[in-house]
Amino acid sequence: xxxxxxxxxxxxxxxxxxxxxxxxxxxxxxxxxxxxxxxxxxxxxxxxxxxxxxxxxxxxxxxxxxxxxxxxxxxxxxxxxxxxxxxxxxxxxxxxxxxxxxxxxxxxxxxxxxxxxxxxxxxxxxxxxxxxxxxxxxxxxxxxxxxxxxxxxxxxxxxxxxxxxxxxxxxxxxxxxxxxxxxxxxxxxxxxxxxxxxxxxxxxxxxxxxxxxxxxxxxxxxxxxxxxxxxxxxxxxxxxxxxxxxxxxxxxxxxxxxxxxxxxxxxxxxxxxxxxxxxxxxxxxxxxxxxxxxxxxxxxxxxxxxxxxxxxxxxxxxxxxxxxxxxxxxxxxxxxxxxxxxxxxxxxxxxxxxxxxxxxxxxxxxxxxxxxxxxxxxxxxxxxxxxxxxxxxxxxxxxxxxxxxxxxxxxxxxxxxxxxxxxxxxxxxxxxxxxxxxxxxxxxxxxxxxxxxxxxxxxxxxxxxxx
Numbered sequence: 001x002x003x004x005x006x007x008x009x010x011x012x013x014x015x016x017x018x019x020x021x022x023x024x025x026x027x028x029x030x031x032x033x034x035x036x037x038x039x040x041x042x043x044x045x046x047x048x049x050x051x052x053x054x055x056x057x058x059x060x061x062x063x064x065x066x067x068x069x070x071x072x073x074x075x076x077x078x079x080x081x082x083x084x085x086x087x088x089x090x091x092x093x094x095x096x097x098x099x100x101x102x103x104x105x106x107x108x109x110x111x112x113x114x115x116x117x118x119x120x121x122x123x124x125x126x127x128x129x130x131x132x133x134x135x136x137x138x139x140x141x142x143x144x145x146x147x148x149x150x151x152x153x154x155x156x157x158x159x160x161x162x163x164x165x166x167x168x169x170x171x172x173x174x175x176x177x178x179x180x181x182x183x184x185x186x187x188x189x190x191x192x193x194x195x196x197x198x199x200x201x202x203x204x205x206x207x208x209x210x211x212x213x214x215x216x217x218x219x220x221x222x223x224x225x226x227x228x229x230x231x232x233x234x235x236x237x238x239x240x241x242x243x244x245x246x247x248x249x250x251x252x253x254x255x256x257x258x259x260x261x262x263x264x265x266x267x268x269x270x271x272x273x274x275x276x277x278x279x280x281x282x283x284x285x286x287x288x289x290x291x292x293x294x295x296x297x298x299x300x301x302x303x304x305x306x307x308x309x310x311x312x313x314x315x316x317x318x319x320x321x322x323x324x325x326x327x328x329x330x331x332x333x334x335x336x337x338x339x340x341x342x343x344x345x346x347x348x349x350x351x352x353x354x355x356x357x358x359x360x361x362x363x364x365x366x367x368x369x370x371x372x373x374x375x376x377x378x379x380x381x382x383x384x385x386x387x388x389x390x391x392x393x394x395x396x397x398x399x400x401x402x403x404x405x406x407x408x409x410x411x412x413x414x415x416x417x418x419x420x421x422x423x424x425x426x427x428x429x430x431x432x433x434x435x436x437x438x439x440x441x442x443x444x445x446x447x448x449x450x451x452x453x454x455x456x457x458x459x460x461x462x463x464x465x466x467x
Contacts, residue, residue: 016111017451018294026452030190030445031197033290034438040289043434050430057424060417061136069139071417078400078412083137084249085392086422089274090130090429091172091246092267092388095239096275097123098179101186102235105228111303113447114295118286118437119279120183125432126278127176129425134168164248171245175238182231188214188224189446243271250395256337257399260325266318270388273311273358277384280304284378286437295443302371308384309365315391316359333404341398346411350394357387 064071074081097119104112134148135141148169160166192214195207214220247267250258260266280301287296326338342351361383370376402409436442 016114016297016299017448018297019453021294021452023449023452026448027193027197027445029294030441030443030448031194034194034441035198035203039438042289043438046285047431047434050427050434053423053427054431055424055427056420057428060420060424061132063417064136064139064421069137071415072421073412073414073418075410075412077403077408077410078397080396080400081412082414082418082422083133085389085396086425087130087133088246088249088267088392089389090126090133090425092243092271092274093278094123094126094130094175094179094275095243095268095271096279097121097126098175098182098235098239099272099275100279101182102232103239105232106236110451111300113451114292114297114300114443115279115283115304116447117183117186117444118282118433118442120179120186121436121440121442122275122278122282122433123179124176124183125429125436127172127179128432129429131172131176132425133421134165164245164252167245167248171238171242175242178231178234178238182228182235185224185227185231186444187440188212189216190441190444192216193445194441239272240268243267250399255399255403256326256331256333257322257341257395260322262318262321262325266315266321269311269314269318270391273308273315273384274388276304276308276311277381277388280308280377280381281385282433284374284381286442290437292443295448298372301374301377302368305365305371305377305380308381309362312358312362312365312384319355319359336402337399340402341394345398345402347394347398347401350390350398354387354390354394357383357390361387 069083072082074083097116100112100119101116104116135145138145138147148165188211191207192211195204195211198204198207244264244267247263251260251263253259283296283300283304287293323338323342326334329335339345340348342348362380364370364376365380397412401412
């Protein structure tokens, strides 16, 4: 038999959880990360660093409210700069959470279970960082926010609903609310587990309130699965629609470098690319700090690296399409935009650095050995994080700073306040992420139990009996 069928042809799938675990060991391990009083010292160091950056954000935004957006480097014609660059960047980062949770759930991909919980949390925190920028871009949010959100005001002014900036508001608010509901519903069974495991009466009461009376009865599971699948179905089109709408901020304009039909799919692929890079950026250190090698295995790392590589190649195809459109259009302004952006413009360095980060460096992921090399994966992800930010810089700044009229050309130079705001939102994101890891289950406990061999055996036997 062995000679007829070579080793490996009918091998069982690689497990997504290291063998040797039981229901009890999974529960103890994952609840212990939160209910223990011993927090790793490195957690305090990382969280403290992020919190210092968050304090810088508070200073920068306070100074902005006192002095207006003149403290930024924005000018005419570069009226959009770090504010919209960072907005699009953060919205993109949030896409992987919804993709991992919703789409991979609908496709019944078991390997999502170890990473979906903190990927969903990453989505919420990224959206929280993103919405800061359009609000504070107005300079005086309490006076001008009605241009962004249609609330009644004394001047009876309403936003222009034909503006893609208003589409952004509705798309992002819908995305954030559905993602939050999806995340919380998934937490309910685990919150009940924490309620039952907690010793401190105050914690027991708190987790009990959050668990909404969950008792694990059959009717509870039926309702839970219906609600979870419904929210997954609602979240799936949002993965495509949200960043498509964000791309309309640029694609519906007539500015060379912006009005391109490739933008919607190109932006969506870029968002997933950036999102998976950030998931890996978070998963690798969290896996090391908390010793989660049994739950976040090399299979997870390799699968995410493969998705990163595929979406990265789609993004590079978008770059090629942009260059082709500029050349093939025969339009002198489009061709000038291409030359200014790529060859001899003052910001050409950003385009070539973008290609290095998003195209050249990720090519090492074609190697299986390097896809399973943790330091190499982490370095690639850091390059992608920087490269995807540079992509937004290239699209926005290089398209605006030299438009149709040479007399209006102007260079853009960010100020210290631009950098403080960007670094501060990174601090906000990191602080929220590591607080979440400390106070809530970062891996779904009940879903991890379903991956055990005994759970699979029971499921198969019940299906066989029904037939």
